[in-house]
Amino acid sequence: MEIKKSEIKRWAAMGPRAAFGMGILKLYEEEPDFFVMSADLGSSSGLARFYSKYPESFVNVGIAEQNLIGVAAGLAKDGTPVFATSFAPFISMRAGEQIRMNMGYMHLNIKAVGLGSGLAMNTLGASHFGLEDIAVMRTIPGMTILCPSDGLQIVKCIEASKHYNGPVYIRLSGGSDIIYDDNFNYEIGKSIILKRGNKVALVGAGSVVSQALKAADMLEKQGISCTVVDMHTLKPLDEDTLNSLIEYELIVTIEEHTIIGGLGSAVAEYYACGGKRPRQVMIGINDFYPHPGSYEYLLNECGLTPEKITERVMEVYVGK
Amino acid sequence: MTSKEIEKLALAVRKRIIKMAYECNNNVHLGGALSMVDILAVLYGDILCNIGGSYEERDKFILSKGHGALALFATLGEMGIIPEERLHTYLSDGSNLCAHPVMEPEIGIEASNGSLGQGISMAVGIALSAKRKKRDYQVYTIIGNGESDEGLVWEALASASHFQLDNFTLILDDNKFQNDGASETVMYYPNYKERLHAFGFDAAEIDGHNISEICKALRSRHTEKKPKAVVANTIKGYGISFMENDNSWHHNRLTQKNYEQAMRELEESIWR
Numbered sequence: 001m002e003i004k005k006s007e008i009k010r011w012a013a014m015g016p017r018a019a020f021g022m023g024i025l026k027l028y029e030e031e032p033d034f035f036v037m038s039a040d041l042g043s044s045s046g047l048a049r050f051y052s053k054y055p056e057s058f059v060n061v062g063i064a065e066q067n068l069i070g071v072a073a074g075l076a077k078d079g080t081p082v083f084a085t086s087f088a089p090f091i092s093m094r095a096g097e098q099i100r101m102n103m104g105y106m107h108l109n110i111k112a113v114g115l116g117s118g119l120a121m122n123t124l125g126a127s128h129f130g131l132e133d134i135a136v137m138r139t140i141p142g143m144t145i146l147c148p149s150d151g152l153q154i155v156k157c158i159e160a161s162k163h164y165n166g167p168v169y170i171r172l173s174g175g176s177d178i179i180y181d182d183n184f185n186y187e188i189g190k191s192i193i194l195k196r197g198n199k200v201a202l203v204g205a206g207s208v209v210s211q212a213l214k215a216a217d218m219l220e221k222q223g224i225s226c227t228v229v230d231m232h233t234l235k236p237l238d239e240d241t242l243n244s245l246i247e248y249e250l251i252v253t254i255e256e257h258t259i260i261g262g263l264g265s266a267v268a269e270y271y272a273c274g275g276k277r278p279r280q281v282m283i284g285i286n287d288f289y290p291h292p293g294s295y296e297y298l299l300n301e302c303g304l305t306p307e308k309i310t311e312r313v314m315e316v317y318v319g320k
Numbered sequence: 321m322t323s324k325e326i327e328k329l330a331l332a333v334r335k336r337i338i339k340m341a342y343e344c345n346n347n348v349h350l351g352g353a354l355s356m357v358d359i360l361a362v363l364y365g366d367i368l369c370n371i372g373g374s375y376e377e378r379d380k381f382i383l384s385k386g387h388g389a390l391a392l393f394a395t396l397g398e399m400g401i402i403p404e405e406r407l408h409t410y411l412s413d414g415s416n417l418c419a420h421p422v423m424e425p426e427i428g429i430e431a432s433n434g435s436l437g438q439g440i441s442m443a444v445g446i447a448l449s450a451k452r453k454k455r456d457y458q459v460y461t462i463i464g465n466g467e468s469d470e471g472l473v474w475e476a477l478a479s480a481s482h483f484q485l486d487n488f489t490l491i492l493d494d495n496k497f498q499n500d501g502a503s504e505t506v507m508y509y510p511n512y513k514e515r516l517h518a519f520g521f522d523a524a525e526i527d528g529h530n531i532s533e534i535c536k537a538l539r540s541r542h543t544e545k546k547p548k549a550v551v552a553n554t555i556k557g558y559g560i561s562f563m564e565n566d567n568s569w570h571h572n573r574l575t576q577k578n579y580e581q582a583m584r585e586l587e588e589s590i591w592r
Contacts, residue, residue, distance in 0.1 A: 067441050067475035074445015105432050
């Protein structure tokens, strides 16, 4: 896809769900050979323009996430890519077993999109938060898991996942920060080093990468030189990049997800089997359901603001 | 096939089920396999078109009540679609022919099933794909009465009607039992036909062991823009006297004595 500079700003400003809808529309206008599905959240997924323009390729199953994935499987049975969308907890857990059978066991070409994951649904409360979706999806054999970190990456991730023949879970989280202000090379399974330092490596996935970048600047001011990695693919994990971080004094994983079973766990599992491993700090949501509030309030409650990340890293780094 | 030929096919499938169940020397789902043999014989003997054709052309059959897999394997075996030597691998280590279907279109198995309610939902998607892509194939699925406890079944039914799938046929194998006993005591859904009507289906109720009634119901044309349902009243374990309506044969192992008696009854067809 050709990407214009003006689009990049627009996608970021719109927020992840609208950027997703724009990306789907743009891709479809170049390659009209896939289906998009919703469980009565079409307009909340930025898909209103898509379904009014291309109703023949849009399927709404109503508020029925299990049937969403079942019908997606039937549509994908001949190899057609199908983007099936709903809020993260509903698609990953209410339809979890449908995902297991159709995307895991049968390895069908479905792209399950978890909208508003992490803390993005802020005042809607924990019923709508995506705190456990990565943990659940990681256990499905053959699943690819993508966590785009900004508007442009969302669009690139949609394109890459459409071109990949197999099951993908795409996790959209919150915020409207720009991380990539120009077109870049996006490849599933290949993380991106956003900043190079030599003492501490901050590894993030999803929109929280922007908090990691800000934390890295704060840590630099304290004399701690940081590398920042955008680990946009959680499965398969980019082992080459993890190998290149082994000599760092500290690896800090940062995620808008429970600390059980997400990015931090995946990284720890990888290092645990090696002969040499760096010390790891896992920053994420500490096995509780945060009280609802603004996105900023929630990041703060969960220790995910740049200030809180910096504080936590300093504590461990200085104390070690 | 003529009705007589379909009856012969059904008898051959029942014998094959008993042989495979005995040969594997293991617990198998017998009752729910035997209740739907006549429906499968009509589907494969008379209804499904372009079996073995390309995906775009062939009619699709999805066994949503996946635990009836033995009857599907036996039918595909008698139709010459599953080779004889594969049938002998039933329940052996590493074989795809296990207690529930494992997707292998090359031997006529369209989908992996076993998690109840999921097959019907996928079948709706397959039928919807034909509508959107203007393909001519028909989609058939069999669900069980116990399976209809699953909420997903009703989500799928509502969507088949909403999407106006007049290429979709649901067959409900209503053998009145489920794992824990009679459905009347476990979880009872009276009036399936009325429920299916209310969900927007053209629904008929038939004797699921009467070949001509099954043929008539499955051959009847869809009303335009309406999915079709056939509620088949069946007998769990049908065809073997000591299995009929005895739920201990839901999942059980055949002794040599059971096997010999079952085969004798089928040979003599004394049950007819």
